[in-house]
Amino acid sequence: MSKRIRVAFDLDGVIIDKPPLIPKKLIEILFRGFEKDGLHYRFPKSKLEQKIRKISHFYLFRPPIKKNIEFIGGLAKDGKYELYIVSSRYSFLKDETEKWLEKRKIDGIFQKVFINMSDEQPHLFKEKVLKKLKPDIFVDDDCELVNYLTGRVETKIYCFSRDSSYARVTKIASLAEIN
Ligand SMILES: [Mg+2]
Numbered sequence: 001m002s003k004r005i006r007v008a009f010d011l012d013g014v015i016i017d018k019p020p021l022i023p024k025k026l027i028e029i030l031f032r033g034f035e036k037d038g039l040h041y042r043f044p045k046s047k048l049e050q051k052i053r054k055i056s057h058f059y060l061f062r063p064p065i066k067k068n069i070e071f072i073g074g075l076a077k078d079g080k081y082e083l084y085i086v087s088s089r090y091s092f093l094k095d096e097t098e099k100w101l102e103k104r105k106i107d108g109i110f111q112k113v114f115i116n117m118s119d120e121q122p123h124l125f126k127e128k129v130l131k132k133l134k135p136d137i138f139v140d141d142d143c144e145l146v147n148y149l150t151g152r153v154e155t156k157i158y159c160f161s162r163d164s165s166y167a168r169v170t171k172i173a174s175l176a177e178i179n
Pocket residue numbers: 010011012013014140141142
């Protein structure tokens with residue numbers, strides 16, 4: 001039997017959409033901080049901010065990116081693929097993440113869901129997991145992070161553009177056929 005193709009997906013921006021009513025700019029500031037240069041991600045240190053983030057990650061506030069999920073579901077049925085989630089969500093979002101996957105009924109299709117339990121900088125966390133897991137493909141929506149990872153890990157890394165919902169799906173579809 002030939003080896004199954006390992007495909008890993010980022011969670012936010014690939015599988016899970018942003019909350020519809022919160023301006024994108026605000027989310028970016030909360031996530032990255034005000035520093036514009038380079039890769040730096042904010043970790044919300046205060047309990048209050050963590051609480052707010054937890055609430056904003058309540059599953060009903062985070063719609064699924066349906067077309068991608070359908071596509072990933074198709075890969076899961078195919079049997080040629082082994083699917084993973086590699087998300088840099090911080091440890092305090094563990095319950096919200098499990099709940100979301102369970103409520104959307106996709107918790108069963110992934111071999112393993114990695115989240116950032118030691119609250120490391122997201123790019124360093126993902127680099128570490130990908131080096132260990134060695135998936136064939138990793139898809140992330142953060143192009144800066146994709147640039148960082150490219151060349152540092154053996155995995156083929158793709159930045160997933162959200163320009164059009166159609167492009168989204170076919171992009172991932174064509175990635176899967178590469179191998
Ligand atoms: Mg993302």
